[in-house]
Amino acid sequence: MKNILFVCTANSARSVLGEALLRHKGDDGYQTFSAGSTPRGTVNPDALKCLERNGLPAAGFRSKSWEEFAGADAPQMDLIVTVCDSAAGEACPVWPGHPLVVHWGIPDPASVEGEEASRAAAFDLAYQRLERRIDAMLALGPAVFDAPDAKAQLSNIGSQAELQD
Template identity: 55%
Template sequence: MTNRIYNVLFLCTGNSARSILAESVLTKDGSGRFRAFSAGSQPKGVVNAFALKVLRSFDYPAEGFRSKSWEEFARPDAPVMDFVFTVCDNAAGESCPVWPGQPMTAHWGIEDPAAVEGPDIQKEAAFVAAFRYLKNRISVFAALPIASLDRMTLGSKLVEIGQLQGATKPRPSAA
């Protein structure tokens, strides 16, 4: 068994909701085996208040998060990522930076809870659903025997995780 800590980056366009939820869940549920990060291609600059409310309601870390650009993680002084997961379809279709270290990547898209219109109770319910979908994916991921899987098998498992309940389909890139 390895004591290696894996760096994981969750990407979304705005880095205000889904990627923040995922970062918090892996931080708590990763059993010290993972260091979680999040970023966006076009960060909103502020974390969605419903994301923080839902994290607190389930007793997950909700402090210290900030909406930031994925460019921070493409710089030479950035932590080298082992895994990069897109959690929104827009980010999956965009041209990502070149990540140092050639991390494993997969798309784990779910619907955007921040796009829900209506009363606050509907918005909060959408964030709870997103939290649960992400928590489920992250639980399966964290249980993988990463060190004992070859790269192809691990890649297949990561794709399967992205197809669990609540999955969306990425939009094709505009190339």
């Protein structure tokens, strides 16, 4: 069982989408979580609608601090994926067990304003980009975590052009 934490600043949109997607696609081999450096306190309703549109459960998510995962009694992470540029640049807590930390930057769909259709399109695009990256990670198989170049392989997923659009 591999523990994966998706991190973005507010823990209200992208990190929640990542958590839900890997939970759905990763079967029993992965336990997924999400958190933020400065959590908003609530999950963006458009993120929950996006999950529902894509047939994933939208209940039970909450916006929480990454400090919940930095304590001695927290689950030990194998991989931390930052999905927003600001969270990637912040000073992260010292994670128990020193997990791999990679960045898969996704533009913030919550920054899109306007009518519901425009917001939905932005969330769907973020969802699709995360889905392609998670599929690429799963295609590497669990052995990637033990590979000498694990960080490079997992980081590369965030920069591959075909996984962007």
